[in-house]
Amino acid sequence: MSLLDDLRGAIGAGHVLTGEDCAAWSRDWTGQYSWTPLCVARPADTGEVSAVLRLAHAARCPVVPVSGMTGLTGGASAEGAVMLSLDRMTAIREIRAPARLAVVEAGVVLEQLHAAAAEQGLAFPMTFGAKGSARIGGMLATNAGGSNVLRHGNTRDLVLGVEAVLADGRVVDLMSELHKNNAGYDLRHLLIGSEGTLGVITAAVLKLVPRPRAHATAMVATATLTEALALLNRLQDMTGGAVEAFEYMPGAYMRRYATLHPEVQLPLGQDHAVNLLVELGATAPRDATPDETGAVPIVSYLEEVLADLLEEGAVQDAVVAQTDAQRRAFWALRESAAEVTLSRKPVLLNDVAVPVDRVGAFLERAEAAIRAVDPGAESTAVSHLGDGNIHFGVWPSEAGIARKEALTEAVEDVVSEMRGSFSAEHGIGLSKLGSMARRKDPVALEMMRAVKSALDPRDILNPGKLVP
Amino acid sequence: MSLLDDLRGAIGAGHVLTGEDCAAWSRDWTGQYSWTPLCVARPADTGEVSAVLRLAHAARCPVVPVSGMTGLTGGASAEGAVMLSLDRMTAIREIRAPARLAVVEAGVVLEQLHAAAAEQGLAFPMTFGAKGSARIGGMLATNAGGSNVLRHGNTRDLVLGVEAVLADGRVVDLMSELHKNNAGYDLRHLLIGSEGTLGVITAAVLKLVPRPRAHATAMVATATLTEALALLNRLQDMTGGAVEAFEYMPGAYMRRYATLHPEVQLPLGQDHAVNLLVELGATAPRDATPDETGAVPIVSYLEEVLADLLEEGAVQDAVVAQTDAQRRAFWALRESAAEVTLSRKPVLLNDVAVPVDRVGAFLERAEAAIRAVDPGAESTAVSHLGDGNIHFGVWPSEAGIARKEALTEAVEDVVSEMRGSFSAEHGIGLSKLGSMARRKDPVALEMMRAVKSALDPRDILNPGKLVP
Structure with missing residues (x-):
């Protein structure tokens, strides 16, 4: 047969x-x-x-x-x-609100889980653009990142347990619902992010978190990224870690956005070097319930803090959203990143990460590095500043188009210098195999190959991906 | 030679x-x-x-x-x-306050790191009894738990990167300072908790967090553990996740404590079934700075919340510490766990974890299970209720002493039934090898053996430990 x-x-x-x-x-x-x-x-x-x-x-x-x-x-x-x-395995087996966990199959669509958690007054905080079609299995296999990593971590940080099938069909049951478990190697973390090369994740136990009842959102300008990072740390301290977004848009990004959308009035104009979208999330009624004047305490609080910082000179300008429409308008600026980046073609996309205190230095050096290869090249960047992830696009000049590889290498050289990662949240798959071979610590690559051979000796699981 | x-x-x-x-x-x-x-x-x-x-x-x-x-x-x-x-490798290579990270060698004593972080106005939140002699290397090798896991996670959750030496002397450099990094298998998490059987961790990049400026501490009684868990979730929501301790002491524990310390006036008496030590930590000046009457806002806030809950009937009794001496007295109750447990000998110690919503059911069934083996046996327990970790001691009867093994097995049977872990935070080493062989998922054990052979084919690294 x-x-x-x-x-x-x-x-x-x-x-x-x-x-x-x-x-x-x-x-x-x-x-x-x-x-x-x-x-x-x-x-x-x-x-x-x-x-x-x-x-x-x-x-x-x-x-x-x-x-x-x-x-x-x-x-x-x-x-x-x-x-x-895994698209037929779509059962949400269980949501246990008191334990704040969900037991789901690999085929569950992320948005489905969002809805199911919300019904219980909770949230599954991982979210990203493809939430309407991405499924839990792929999210775990790639350790997906996204917009909420600053507060709640990457996908792996939200996983208590997994079930997986190995290359030869054996089923491994690691469906722990525990927050403390020191019984052996952490095979859960080995499987998460292994892009289907070590096993097929079939189910998972995921953490749920309180649903924010209110948000306070602001656009803030600082003079430098050093001041921006100081602002982030200060807001984290002041709110006990309630910062949910801290997104950086350089002046050049705002100017390009303004050209594409002349009808939009930019909240801070287009002359600031460092534009930040800052958002706090409040779960406590005392922070979220409007007072008799209709003011939401978390919003008033952010206004006070920013007013103090303006006075101190730690912040150059700031606007706090007063309505939901205004909040959405602020987010629209950030969410136009794809539009801005693709407004000129071709563009070379780099999804990189550096230590959070080196984002500014990275941008400066990467800019110089691409110019050294192609003097007419320009760059466009946005950054999840709170986690050091930078989406760095390069627009080569006419002459530079033939030097794509060299431009990518130049950016990766700077990433390596700063001990950053050439793949922050998108993973390796096929498209980053070359970078993996060139940039990954060679002993780490040897370890990966040894683990892969040990668990999939016939090399049948997603062969030719991830491990060069 | x-x-x-x-x-x-x-x-x-x-x-x-x-x-x-x-x-x-x-x-x-x-x-x-x-x-x-x-x-x-x-x-x-x-x-x-x-x-x-x-x-x-x-x-x-x-x-x-x-x-x-x-x-x-x-x-x-x-x-x-x-x-x-590794006791000569004691350098704290770097503390970068803006990036909230420390780069340390494996021989650094935990308390040394606490002090160095405090000098920068920050904290390394992992802490436990042995902090004055435990070193970073061992802490990582065993994925140490401790008193602050509820808020900041286990050791592995505080590690951005590691450096390790493999069995044959190769050095693997995974010293990432990144919060997002999807470039290959997560070898960091494979090494953490592997108890020195896969490699020798020589250095690490650790996360630092804001230092709490004030604490609010209370003793609270609820009727059941279900209500206790509801209280925890409510306090987490209300404070945006600022609960640092949520420790459960059963009525029997309080009565034994009272017998050992007749001089101490118990804050809630000894008649409550569920006694909780609750502590919030505040980093924000608005929560931590005393007002003109000298009241600390976070303390007043906890008082208000508990008063509301008392009125609702969600809480039976509560006392909030008004002075640091009172706070220390509350903690002394919890920190007497070893004294209480060892006040009768012999005692069989079990460091187990179950899902947070099953701690009550576990205690009930474990109690019944030991009685079935040894009708005269008694138990004593305290629990980090917030993370499901239970320190469950069994005092066998005179006749039961000979049945130690059967008593331990009976407890582990209940742990298995509840999909818990027979080793929550202490690890496996030699003493839990038998449990590991009996209780761990057999395919997981096969995977562990395959990984061990792949990375240490001569079996020279801590042989005979962890992997049965």
Whole structure:
């Protein structure tokens, strides 16, 4: 019998797609990658995932686990492979509000979980642009970042336990609901972020957090990034860590935005070097309940703090949103990053991270480094300043277009110098394999290869990805 | 040449101790374990650690890494082995207050780091009884828990990067200072908590946090643990997560304490079933600066909240500490746990964790389970209720003393039933190897063995520990 027949026998013929039926699974939504899979297998539960892997393992056939397919690095590319789609495993098995946890299957769409948590008055704080189609499995496999990392951490920080199926079909049960557990190696963290190369995550126990009842949002200008970081630390102290966003937009970004949107009145004009979008989240009624004048205490508080800082000279200018419409307008500035970045093409995108106190130095040096390669190059940047993540785009000059590789290398040289990461939140997949080979500590690469061979000796799990 | 001669050549004869000079390194401070090492090697830096491992690896001689030797599970036991002591690597290489991080060597004593962080107005929040002698290396190797986990997490949650030396002497540089870094498997988390079986951690980048300027501390009684958990969640919401301690003492504990300390007036008497020590930490001046009457806002706030809850009936009784002396007296109740537990001997100690909403059910069932084995047995418990960690002591009856193993098994049966952990914060070492073999998911054990063989194929790193 062929592998396809075996798979049909194991999970039902209707759940093993081939030929035309695989169309939706045959390309990347970024348009960068396309492929022809052997088939798409859509198991209904962990037992069926195990059966698929057992069969593929015996046949030595590559398996590419996928869920929402919203990745940016070609990690789902699956030429000739069995695509193992978790999109039928969509049960939210349990939400236990008193314990503030959710038990979910890998196919749950992030937005579904947001809604289910909200029904219980809680939140699952991880969120990002693709939330309407990204699924929990992919989010864990790539340790997704996003907009709320400053307050609640990366995906891995929100995971108490996982269940996974190994290359040969064995199921490992690490579905801990515990906050303290020192019984052996932390295999949970090994699986999270391994991009499907060590095992297929089928379910997880996730932490939930209180839902903010009110937000205070401001646009703030400081003279330098050093002052911006001091402001962040001060706001963190003053609010006991309630800062949910601290986003940096350079002056050049604001000017480009103004050119694209001449109809918009920028809250702080376009002349400040350092523009910050600052947002606090309040869970306490005392901070969130409007007083008799209708003022929300957390908003009044942010106004007072910023007024003091203005007087001290620690801040150059500041506007606190007074209405939800104003808050949305502030966010629209930041959320236009893709539009601003793509307003000139081609653009070379870099998702890098450096220590939080070196963002300014990075931008200065990276700017100089690309100019050294291509004197006509320009850059565009926005940064989650609170976690050191910088989305750094390079617009090469006409002449520089042929030197794309050299420009990327120049940026990565600066990242390496600052002990930063060439992949902050998007992962490696296929598209960053070259950087991984060049930039990762060589002994760390040897360790990764040793672990990969130990857990997947036939190299069938997402082969050729992540590990160069 | 012998291994000893080689080691002397590599790190200096004065730093390779043998015979009598090893006395201080030849036993456990608990008195449970003693051994005769081949020698104690005390390298000065990472290069020397690498040299020691290269030599031991070539000679296929076991190496037991040690730092403060304050472990509770026999993890430092080293019969015939090279003890690799990191106690000379005590540099705090750097504290960068704006980035809120410290770069430290493995031999730094925890209390030293506390002091250095405090000098910069910051805190390293991990703390526990042995802080005056425990060192960073051991703390990371065991993923130490402690008193502040509720607010700031376990040791691993406070680590941005590590440097380690592998079994054969290769040095792996994972000294990231980043909050976002998705470049490959998370080898940092694999090394943390591996109890020296996968590599020797030589340095780390640690997170620092704002130092609390004021505390509000209360003793609170609730009718049930369900109400206690509801109180915790409510206080977390109301304070934006500022609860630093939420410690549970059962009525039986208070009565025993009262017997041992008849001179002490218990703040809530001894008749409540659920006694809680609750502490909030405030970093914001608005919460911490005394008003014109001398009242500290965070304290007044806790008083108001508890008054409301008393009125609602959600809380049975409560006293908020008005002075530092009173705060210390509340803590003295909790810190007498060892005294209370050891006030009757023999006692079987269990350091277990269950989901936070199952602590009450655990105590009930564990009580029944030990009675089924030994009808005369009694138990004593205290719990970090906020993280589900329970220190559960069993006092067997005269007749039950012979049935120690069966009593421990009975407790672990209940832990397993509740999907808890038989080792919450103390780790495995030697003393929990049996539990590990019996209780850990068998596929997880296979994965651990595969990883261990891949990274230490000669099995020289702390052999016979952690992995059964």
